[in-house]
Amino acid sequence: MPKSKKDSSSEIAKMAGIHEQLKEQTDRLNTVLINLRYEGKTNLGKNLKEVWGILFFFEKEVCLHVEAEEKLLFPFLQAHVPRLEPLINLFHSEHEDFKRNLKRFRLAMEELCGENGDHHRAKRIDNVREIGTYLIYLLRQHMAAEEESIYKAVLHELHQGEREELEKLIASHRASKAA
Ligand SMILES: [Fe+2]
Ligand SMILES: [Fe+2]
Numbered sequence: 001m002p003k004s005k006k007d008s009s010s011e012i013a014k015m016a017g018i019h020e021q022l023k024e025q026t027d028r029l030n031t032v033l034i035n036l037r038y039e040g041k042t043n044l045g046k047n048l049k050e051v052w053g054i055l056f057f058f059e060k061e062v063c064l065h066v067e068a069e070e071k072l073l074f075p076f077l078q079a080h081v082p083r084l085e086p087l088i089n090l091f092h093s094e095h096e097d098f099k100r101n102l103k104r105f106r107l108a109m110e111e112l113c114g115e116n117g118d119h120h121r122a123k124r125i126d127n128v129r130e131i132g133t134y135l136i137y138l139l140r141q142h143m144a145a146e147e148e149s150i151y152k153a154v155l156h157e158l159h160q161g162e163r164e165e166l167e168k169l170i171a172s173h174r175a176s177k178a179a
Contacts, residue, residue: 011170012163015073016151018065019143026136029054033129048113051128055109058102058135064177066095072169073150080162081153088150094142101138105131 029051036047074088108131112124154163 011167011174012151012154015065015068015170016147018061019147022062022065022139022143025054025057026139029132030136033132036125037129048109051109051132055102055106059106062098062102062139066098068170068173069146070095072166072173073154076162076166076169077150077153081157084150084153087145091142091146091150094138098135098138098142101131101135105135 032047032050032054035043036051039047070092074092077084078088105128108124108128112121112128115121115124154166158166
């Protein structure tokens with residue numbers, strides 16, 4: 001049955017695909033945070049620009065992804081695979097933790113960019129690195145746990161009809177966001 005093409009373009013596959021992009025961004029952030037600390041003033045502007053790019057990506061793409069999980073995927077799975085309820089509650093609180101720390105990360109970046117003194121700048125860089133490292137850790141383990149549980153459940157535990165219903169829900173949510 002030629003279904004692989006359909007699967008790769010499915011809404012659920014697209015949602016899982018965002019995780020791959022996110023993993024790349026967390027890897028990049030990890031490298032830039034090290035560069036920010038050790039490359040000094042010469043590359044400061046370039047490294048800061050790169051961190052801002054990743055921060056914007058998190059603020060836009062991750063928040064859209066989180067919203068789709070919270071509004072569609074989680075309630076649907078709670079209704080159809082009740083044993084996932086405790087895990088979904090955990091994922092929900094991790095989303096809140098992520099959003100809180102993303103705001104702290106932006107604030108730390110704004111403070112760093114407004115700093116002129118070398119001594120204080122070093123402290124502000126440490127602060128950005130500390131929060132950034134926490135975000136990287138949080139995102140990586142959160143995505144891995146989601147993939148092992150809820151995304152697997154969508155593929156292996158929902159019936160064909162349920163999966164199609166979920167596909168339609170995600171598609172109409174996407175369309176409403178694009179409008
Ligand atoms: Fe999530
Ligand atoms: Fe996710």
